Amino acid sequence: MNIGTAAQKANLPTKTIRYYEDIGLIKPQRDVNGYRVFRDQDVHKLNFVGRARALGFSIEDCRNLLALWEDKGRASADVRAIAKAHLAQIDAKIADLSGMRDTLGDLVRDCAGDARPDCPILSKLGTLG
Amino acid sequence: MNIGTAAQKANLPTKTIRYYEDIGLIKPQRDVNGYRVFRDQDVHKLNFVGRARALGFSIEDCRNLLALWEDKGRASADVRAIAKAHLAQIDAKIADLSGMRDTLGDLVRDCAGDARPDCPILSKLGTLG
DNA sequence: ATGAGGGTTCCACTCACTGGAAGGTCAAGA
DNA sequence: TCTTGACCTTCCAGTGAGTGGAACCCTCAT
Known part of the structure; x- marks a missing residue:
């Protein structure tokens, strides 16, 4: 899906989503025409970040939280601690x-x-x- | 009390407190030497704002909330609605x-x-x- | 009277967006 | 096929909410 659809599903402005890509929070694919292509996973992440931000978590908090879920090789003690x-x-x-x-x-x-x-x-x- | 003491009690940086005065959230008195003078009420407000901000409320939200408590002449239906x-x-x-x-x-x-x-x-x- | 530890202003910077301009892409209809 | 409008792109500038630093003033103990 394109950024507009993703924005609707994640309840975030497209501007914000582009910014989140800029700072490396999400890494959507690119279509041949240069358009960003979002998978459901990306939308889930965006949704999560949007809600966490509204509750006062920093971008870095969000980055860590997302990394928790993403980094499958991470030691479990580490996961637990964070x-x-x-x-x-x-x-x-x-x-x-x-x-x-x-x-x-x-x-x-x-x-x-x-x-x-x-x-x-x-x-x-x-x-x- | 001076800004340092107020900052400690409210658990906010002095910089932030000066900024809150700048934008009119609080209006500490001034001593003859130009120092800001904080009363307990000011500290209470600062404390409240600090916690509300950490929970994702905007400055405008805080302004409204503080106004609720401050504006004793406000109609009660209005208070209730907000x-x-x-x-x-x-x-x-x-x-x-x-x-x-x-x-x-x-x-x-x-x-x-x-x-x-x-x-x-x-x-x-x-x-x- | 001097130095440490407050305080003051002002200006520039950061972070997390947000708006707008200038332009490319694409599906639908005349 | 052309055009129109909705969508997408980048880039650059502005905003909201602080934050850091310089330069300078106040106060109090030594």
Whole structure:
């Protein structure tokens, strides 16, 4: 498939996909006419990278994660170590988001009365774990 | 407190804090000597912004969220609407992270044997919800 | 009074895109 | 066959969110 189709499937702008090729995150084939040709694998990778980026993972994080799946010769201890580090990172993000969720929920419940008084939540802002 | 102390408490580089002042996210007071003076409220905001940024929220998202807490005159329906949109965004992020967590866990369990065969997970990559 | 360790501004750089210009490719219809 | 429009290409410039460094000011202990 061409870049437009891949972009739709991966939910990313074509510009971004070309950029990801530029920096070596993906390596689509080329057709005789010079067009990029994407396989399903490429789309899977793009999809994954797009979502990971939206969750605050860096390009280098993504590169490592993709390499985990790609590098079949890698020692399993190595895989485990990298994967575990990322698992911890993910768990921390989830915990952090849950905290924000609670705070926002509190805001809606406690502070959105018709005549909203001084909001008691600002004082908690930034201190939740 | 001065910017260094605030930076430590908020876990952000001083450079970033100056930048956040530049774009109007925070408005620390100024001492007679020209030094920025941070109150606890400022630190709370910085802390919140730092964590939200790490979770993939844009500066504009942060600006809106901070405004929610700050603008005491805002109509409560408005507050509710914005807060609810952000709650949905947070829930989506949590769901997405959970999916990644599972995939990564699978990778560790299924694909990290000593002689790792063709990993069956790459094919699932990017398709999890 | 001097030196270390803060602080200040400003300017240039990076990273991760994003927009636009200028032009090549291709399928469909007059 | 020609054209039109949607798609693709590269290249270059701009943006958003910082980040590094130079040059200089403030404060406090020795």
